[in-house]
Amino acid sequence: MNTVPKGDRRLALSNLGFAYAAFLIGTLCGLLQVFIRNDALTLPSWLDYYQVLTAHGLLLAIVFTTFFIFAFFQSGMSRTLGAFGPRVLLWNWIGFWVTSIGTLLVVVMVISGQASVLYTFYAPLQAHGLFYVGLALFVIGTWIQGFALVGHYIVWRKQNKGELSPLFAFMTVATVILWVIACLGVVATVLFQFIPWAFGWTEGINVELSRSLFWYFGHPLVYFWLLPAYMAWYVVVPKIIGGRVFSDSLARLSFVLFILFSIPVGFHHQLTEPGIASFWKFLQTVLTFMVIIPSLMTAFSMFATFELRGRELGGKGLFGWVTKLPWRDVRFTSIFIAMAFFIPGGAGGIINASFQMNEVIHNTLWVVGHFHITVGTPVAMTFFGLTFWLIPHLTGRRFTKTLQKLAFLQIGTWSVGMLLMSTAQHLLGLLGAPRRTAYTGYAHEDAQAWFEGVLSNHVTMAVGGSILFLSAVLLIFIVVQLWWLAPKADESTFMQFPIAESDASSTPKFLENWKIWIGIAFILIALAYTIPLSDIIQHAPPGSGRFQTW
Amino acid sequence: MHLHKYEKIWLAFGVFALIIFLSVVGVSAFHQGNTPSGGHMTIDPEKVRETAPFNEPGLHKKEDGTYEVSMIAMAFGYDPAKLQVPAGEEITFTLTSEDVTHSFSIVGTNVNMMAVPGQINHRTHTFDEPGSYLVVCNEYCGSGHHFMSTEIEVIQQ
Numbered sequence: 001m002n003t004v005p006k007g008d009r010r011l012a013l014s015n016l017g018f019a020y021a022a023f024l025i026g027t028l029c030g031l032l033q034v035f036i037r038n039d040a041l042t043l044p045s046w047l048d049y050y051q052v053l054t055a056h057g058l059l060l061a062i063v064f065t066t067f068f069i070f071a072f073f074q075s076g077m078s079r080t081l082g083a084f085g086p087r088v089l090l091w092n093w094i095g096f097w098v099t100s101i102g103t104l105l106v107v108v109m110v111i112s113g114q115a116s117v118l119y120t121f122y123a124p125l126q127a128h129g130l131f132y133v134g135l136a137l138f139v140i141g142t143w144i145q146g147f148a149l150v151g152h153y154i155v156w157r158k159q160n161k162g163e164l165s166p167l168f169a170f171m172t173v174a175t176v177i178l179w180v181i182a183c184l185g186v187v188a189t190v191l192f193q194f195i196p197w198a199f200g201w202t203e204g205i206n207v208e209l210s211r212s213l214f215w216y217f218g219h220p221l222v223y224f225w226l227l228p229a230y231m232a233w234y235v236v237v238p239k240i241i242g243g244r245v246f247s248d249s250l251a252r253l254s255f256v257l258f259i260l261f262s263i264p265v266g267f268h269h270q271l272t273e274p275g276i277a278s279f280w281k282f283l284q285t286v287l288t289f290m291v292i293i294p295s296l297m298t299a300f301s302m303f304a305t306f307e308l309r310g311r312e313l314g315g316k317g318l319f320g321w322v323t324k325l326p327w328r329d330v331r332f333t334s335i336f337i338a339m340a341f342f343i344p345g346g347a348g349g350i351i352n353a354s355f356q357m358n359e360v361i362h363n364t365l366w367v368v369g370h371f372h373i374t375v376g377t378p379v380a381m382t383f384f385g386l387t388f389w390l391i392p393h394l395t396g397r398r399f400t401k402t403l404q405k406l407a408f409l410q411i412g413t414w415s416v417g418m419l420l421m422s423t424a425q426h427l428l429g430l431l432g433a434p435r436r437t438a439y440t441g442y443a444h445e446d447a448q449a450w451f452e453g454v455l456s457n458h459v460t461m462a463v464g465g466s467i468l469f470l471s472a473v474l475l476i477f478i479v480v481q482l483w484w485l486a487p488k489a490d491e492s493t494f495m496q497f498p499i500a501e502s503d504a505s506s507t508p509k510f511l512e513n514w515k516i517w518i519g520i521a522f523i524l525i526a527l528a529y530t531i532p533l534s535d536i537i538q539h540a541p542p543g544s545g546r547f548q549t550w
Numbered sequence: 551m552h553l554h555k556y557e558k559i560w561l562a563f564g565v566f567a568l569i570i571f572l573s574v575v576g577v578s579a580f581h582q583g584n585t586p587s588g589g590h591m592t593i594d595p596e597k598v599r600e601t602a603p604f605n606e607p608g609l610h611k612k613e614d615g616t617y618e619v620s621m622i623a624m625a626f627g628y629d630p631a632k633l634q635v636p637a638g639e640e641i642t643f644t645l646t647s648e649d650v651t652h653s654f655s656i657v658g659t660n661v662n663m664m665a666v667p668g669q670i671n672h673r674t675h676t677f678d679e680p681g682s683y684l685v686v687c688n689e690y691c692g693s694g695h696h697f698m699s700t701e702i703e704v705i706q707q
Binding site for chain 2: 296
C-alpha cells in the first residue's frame with residue numbers, strides 16, 4: 001500500500017542508511033574527544049586524538065549531512081515531480097556508489113593513520129594520495145546524483161511548458177547549483193594541486209592558493225547544509241502545522257539570493273593570514289554580510305506562517321497564537337527548537353565574518369561552539385525532525401506513540417547537551433582557548449582559568465558532549481525501530497511526505513530563469529576572486545614540500 | 551512581485567542594520583586603521599633561516615625607535631623560544647613558518663595570526679601591562695600541536 005515507487009524508495013533509504021552509519025561513528029568520535037581532552041581517557045597506542053578528530057569532522061559535517069541531504073532530495077523530488085524514470089534512477093545509483101566508494105577510501109586512509117590532516121586538510125600537511133582521490137570521488141559522486149536530479153527536473157519542465165516548478169523542486173535545483181559551483185574550488189585544488197603533489201609528480205605546493213581555493217568551497221558548503229534545512233522550514237513545516245507557504249515568490253527569491261551571496265565570500269575565513277590584500281578581505285566581508293537579507297527574509301516567513309496558522313486556530317492577542325501551535329507534535333517541535341538555535345548561531349556568524357572582530361575569536365574554541373549551534377543544531381536537528389517521518393514514509397511503518405515520546409527525549413537531550421557544550425566553547429574561546437588541541441594543559445595561569453568558571457569550563461563542555469552522545473544513541477535506536485521493527489502502517493496511519501501548498505500564481509517567471517542567476521553568480525565570483533587569486537599565483541613563493549607531522 | 555506591508559518594514563529594518571554593521575566595520579578599518587594581520591612579502595620556505603630578518607630570530611630595535619620581533623613557527627615550537635619585550639612600546643611581530651601552517655596567538659590580546667609557509671605575516675601590538683603572556687598555536691600542525699606554546703615576558707623599562 002506504500003505509495004512511494006519501489007526504486008525511488010530503495011535509493012533514498014540507501015542514502016539514509018549511509019548517513020546514519022556515519023552519524024553513529026562520528027558522534028562516538030566526539031565522545032572520545034571530550035574525554036581525552038579532560039584526561040579522563042587515554043587512547044590505545046594505535047589510535048591518535050587527531051585521527052579521531054579527523055573522523056569526527058568528516059563523518060558528521062560531510063558524510064552524514066551529504067547523504068542525508070540526497071535522501072531528502074530524492075524522496076522529495078519523487079513526491080513532487082513524480083516517480084523517477086529508469087535513466088534518472090540509474091544515474092542516481094551510479095552517483096551514490098561513486099560517493100560511497102570515495103567516502104570509504106577516505107575513511108580507510110584516516111583509520112590506517114595516513115590522513116590525520118583534519119577536515120580542512122591544509123597543505124603542506126600531506127596525507128596519503130588515496131585520501132585526496134577519495135575526496136575527489138566523493139565530490140564527483142555528489143555531482144552525478146545532483147545532475148540526475150536536475151535531469152528529472154528538466155523532464156518535468158519539458159512536460160509542463162511555461163509553468164513554474166513546484167517549490168520543493170525549485171529549491172532542490174538551487175541547492176544543487178550552489179553545490180556544483182562551490183565544489184569547483186575544492187576540485188581544482190585537489191585535482192591540480194594535492195593529488196600530483198601527494199603522489200610526488202610535482203615538487204612544491206602553493207599553500208596560499210590551496211587555502212584560498214579550499215575556502216572558496218568551504219563557506220558555500222555551509223549553505224549546502226543550511227538550504228535543505230531551509231527547504232524543510234519553507235515547505236514541510238507549514239504542512240505539518242496545517243498552514244501553507246507564506247509567500248511563494250519570497251521563498252524563491254531568498255534561495256536565489258543565497259546562491260548569489262554565499263559563494264564569493266571565502267576570504268573571511270582567511271582574515272588573519274598574509275598573501276591577500278586587506279581590500280579584498282574587506283570586499284568579501286561586505287559580500288558575506290549580504291546574506292543577512294535572505295536570512296532575515298527566511299526568519300520573517302517562518303514566523304508569519306506560524307502566526308497565521310496560530311490565529312486560524314483561534315489564537316488571540318499579541319502572542320496568543322504561540323500556544324495554538326502543535327507543540328505535542330515532535331515533527332514540528334524539533335524543527336522549531338532547531339530554528340531557535342539559529343538565532344544566536346547567525347549572530348555569532350556575523351561576529352566571525354567581521355573584518356576586525358574575527359581576530360578575537362579566529363581558530364579559538366568559539367568557532368567550534370559556533371558550528372555546533374549552526375550545523376550541529378539547526379541543520380542536524382531539522383534533519384532529525386525529518387527523519388521521524390521520512391523513514392516511516394519510505395518503509396511504510398508507523399511512528400508509534402512510544403517512539404514519539406522517545407523522540408521528544410532525544411531532541412530534549414540534544415538541545416540541553418548542545419546548550420551546555422556550545423556555551424562553554426564560546427566562552428572558552430573568548431578567554432583564548434584554542435581549538436583542535438588534544439590537551440589543554442598549558443602551564444600558565446591564563447590556561448588554568450579555562451577550568452575555573454561555571455560555564456566557561458572544559459568540564460562543562462565534556463558534560464554537554466556526553467549528553468549529546470547519549471542523545472545520538474537514542475536517535476539511532478529510533479531509526480532502527482522505524483526502519484525494521486515498528487508495526488506496519490495501514491491507509492489511515494501511512495506517513496505521507498508533507499508538502500505545503502504554495503501559491504505561485506503571482507510569482508514572477510524570471511525567478512526560475514537559471515541563466516540569469518548563474519550568470520550573476522559568476523560575475524560576482526569573478527569580481528571577488530580574479531585579482532587576488534591571480535596575485536597569489538603570480539606572486540607565489542617557492543612551493544612547500546611534503547610534511548607528515550603526526 | 552507582491553510584498554506584504556510588514557515584510558517591507560522588516561526588510562527595511564534588515565537593510566538598515568546591514569548598513570550600520572558595514573559602516574562600523576568600514577570606519578574602523580579605513581578611518582581608524584584597524585585591519586587584521588597580513589602582509590605581502592613571500593619567502594622560500596626551505597631557506598627561512600638564511601633570509602633576513604629570520605636569520606636572527608628575536609627582538610630588534612628599528613631605526614624609527616619601534617621594535618620588531620622576527621619569529622619562526624615550526625613543529626612544535628617557536629624560535630626564539632624565550633622572549634622578553636618592553637611594555638608600552640610598539641612592537642611589530644614578523645612571522646613565518648618553516649614547515650606546515652601554524653598560528654601565533656597571544657592569549658588576552660588581539661594578536662592572532664596565521665603562519666603560512668612561504669608567506670610573511672605582520673601584526674603590530676603595544677603591551678600596556680607588564681607580565682607573562684601565553685602564546686599558543688591554534689592551527690592544527692601535527693601530533694605535538696597541543697605542546698606548541700611559549701610565553702612572552704613583558705617588562706617595565
